Amino acid sequence: MKVVAFNGSARKGGNTADMIRMVFAELEAEGIETELVELSGKRMDGCIACSKCFENRDRRCAVTRDFMNDCITRMDEADGIILGSPTYFGNVSTEMKALIDRAGMVALANDSMFARKVGAAVVACRRGGAMQTFNALNTFFFIEQMIVPGSRYWNMGIGMNKGEVQQDAEGLETMKTLGQNMAWLLKKLHA
Numbered sequence: 001m002k003v004v005a006f007n008g009s010a011r012k013g014g015n016t017a018d019m020i021r022m023v024f025a026e027l028e029a030e031g032i033e034t035e036l037v038e039l040s041g042k043r044m045d046g047c048i049a050c051s052k053c054f055e056n057r058d059r060r061c062a063v064t065r066d067f068m069n070d071c072i073t074r075m076d077e078a079d080g081i082i083l084g085s086p087t088y089f090g091n092v093s094t095e096m097k098a099l100i101d102r103a104g105m106v107a108l109a110n111d112s113m114f115a116r117k118v119g120a121a122v123v124a125c126r127r128g129g130a131m132q133t134f135n136a137l138n139t140f141f142f143i144e145q146m147i148v149p150g151s152r153y154w155n156m157g158i159g160m161n162k163g164e165v166q167q168d169a170e171g172l173e174t175m176k177t178l179g180q181n182m183a184w185l186l187k188k189l190h191a
Helices: 015-029 052-056 068-077 094-109 130-143 169-189
Strands: 002-007 033-038 080-086 118-125 156-158
Touching: 002 015, 002 068, 015 033, 015 080, 015 118, 015 156, 015 169, 033 068, 052 094, 068 094, 080 094, 080 130, 080 169, 094 130, 118 130, 118 169, 130 156, 156 169
Parallel strands: 002 033, 002 080, 080 118, 118 156
Antiparallel strands: none
8 A cells, every 4th residue: 555645835844744754654654655745846837727637538637847747647546645735825835736726637537536545634834724724635635535534633733944843742643643544544445
């Protein structure tokens, strides 16, 4: 089994990545392979509403000038998908929004290709807005017919500067529990 995570932060190795790694530690302890994809520095254009994905039905976006199809392929091949985003003005980052919109359309155009995969949201915030970001990520999972495990609290951690999320004890426990629950669910689904 494999879980791929996408860090939608413009900052590599920051708080969002730290939280994803906390989830990964629990998955890896259960023998589940993990891969972190950093979207920082990658070209991620928004959807142009061409609807070619519905014509082509080839599990790819018709726009090929950026990093998107690499992401879609990784999502398609994985058993579980983690979407991690910092909170930018009360919502997901630009890169994460592009991923949600374009991967989401390709998946819907190809018989809901992410259906029944396990999905989990990870959100970093400085102070507020995390719930809107969390809801945006979960909305993607639900419309794609994915299965979403819960945790002991909403999947967020608080911290602004790199590493500050490591001081959020409740956030770290939430990530640990999320990883345990995601591993349990993946094992039940693949038993």
